[in-house]
Amino acid sequence: MDHTLLAKLDLTARYHTSIGQHYMAAYLQNQYNLLKNITEKQKQYIAATYYIPGELLACFDVEAVFLERFAGFAAAWRLLDHPVARADTIEFPADGCSYQALFHLLLTEKIIPKPAAFAAMNFACRNAWQYCKSETQRHYLPFFHVDVPRVFSQRQICILADELQTLYNRLCKMFPIKAEIQDVVHASNEALAVQQEMNAYRRAHPEKCSTIDFLKLFPLYNDLGKPDTPDILQGFLKRLTETAAPGTGNIPRVLWLGIVPLYKNSLLTKIEKQGHCKIVWEEMFDFGNIKLSCDSFFPDLAKRILTSRFFTQESRLADILQSVKDFGAQGIIHFSQRNCRFLPPAVPLIRQMAQELHIPFLELRGDAVDPGYFDEQAAAMQLEQFYEQLHRSTPCI
């Protein structure tokens, strides 16, 4: 087994401790422990896609590796060069998503071992779902899949709740129970309450919060239901309120939509500096506001998925519009992931909305995982144009 990822996690966790970001260190330490468990201690794990509820997996004595998060770590530390091209040579579909490509490489390069099973949802995208399915077929592994209905209604909540319950029952047959549902529910609600407090804080003091910090920690969504997630979030909140940077004055406010190139963490800071603007909001660090209850554990989890801001384009657009108004945003930047059919298809509508609001809109296209697909020169050119428009525009909101 290659231990590079383990070493990077350890080093980064220690670095965050040294700079006093204990919440970040704790988050990374958890991932380090997980990786150590599945590599050195050879503990079984389930490879899961982003929307499989963390609470459900937290009930069992099995590790849960969320594909996107591990691919994200590997991308951020540029663990494997040219992941898309490399995955292509091992028959990964060319139109597949680079998140899965990189996860696939982590497996084939033996940086992480083979999972005991895959658990996938066809929401947010079918790419991840299809990848998991083909991997399970190839290696004769169990495949737990959850079909998410395409529309929101009470009936669909029941259908999805049944699917989630079935997943729980199937997992029961394969892995011992580690935590009671009531403990998981308690931890999840506690985490959710802190997360909402944080979002309220950054809504009230947008100029004081660093948006990139929220983008770094949105994968905590996958840790809802774990006992130490509320503490990690509390630490984040504490740091936010205690050490928040001084206000930036009257400079244009910008919304950041979509994900962020993981190998380019400094991008947002650079944009703020070069464009004399403040990125006041991103949309990923939003875990919804559905509190779980022990009596309706599965319907609540189902409801959380079906009421996610991303569930329909309409709900996402309504949220974006609301955020533009709430923050008095004067510009929008959308990062569109290559080959992704989840968030980028809404771009024409967001562009239209921005036009109607008379605020500039920029779509930066690239690959969040593979730097080879991010055209630095074109991005710089487009950003300069955006800055020009930003400082010229007079929004009529």
Place this chain on the structure above:
Amino acid sequence: MIMNLYLGIDIGSVSTDAALLDSQKKLRAYSIVKSGFDHQIAVKEVIGDICRKAGITPEQIRRTVATGYGRRNVSGAYKTVTEITCHAMGTHFLSPDVRTVIDIGGQDSKVIRINEYGYAETFYMNDKCAAGTGRFLEVMAQAMGIGIEVLGLAALTAKKAEPISSTCTVFAESEVISKIAEGKPREAIIAGIHQAIGERLRGMVSAVGMRPPLALTGGVAKNQCMQSVLKNLLQTDIFIPEEPQIVGALGAAIFAADSVS
């Protein structure tokens, strides 16, 4: 003696263009030279040429605004403005009704929606890949063994276009080579190449949402086959400036003139 003359310089990847306006914003002269590796040499050359044409000395120019990707290499420029803003303004100056500009440059192409004041409202740029740019045509011309200047005319004689399915320059080039080997008519292949670029540009236009009237700018706008392909695909008339290559420089010259008034 300084005269009320305003210079716009657009340094692109392939050519460096300049436009000179007088105080009435009348075009006094323009010049197009190759950009080469050293932009400062190109700037010197283009200023020398335009001054010669206008019968003035460089010292007589009141203000210069630079645009294009090499715009920071114009020493003495009053300010720099992005090429999208300049293309929008230059087109607006030539045809104030235009609301969508398709600019096909050497290395990139853009679709710009402009407002009634000539400012860019929104835009879409192709990135990374050369499909839909002058570079694509250049590579294809080379593959066909034909001069880029006559490519458009050759395509106009085709009875039908031979479809080129790939928009990636590398793949399209090998597709073209295999079509030549199959003995497909040369004009049909060239027409197919134009069609492929047109399709790509149509996608970009629909990404920003087409609002007529349309204008086509950039060096490739002179290509008659490209003009007709786009007219057909977009089902609309397209305004082509007399010298589509200097629109960015013209926009920059307008900003130079406006900065004084």
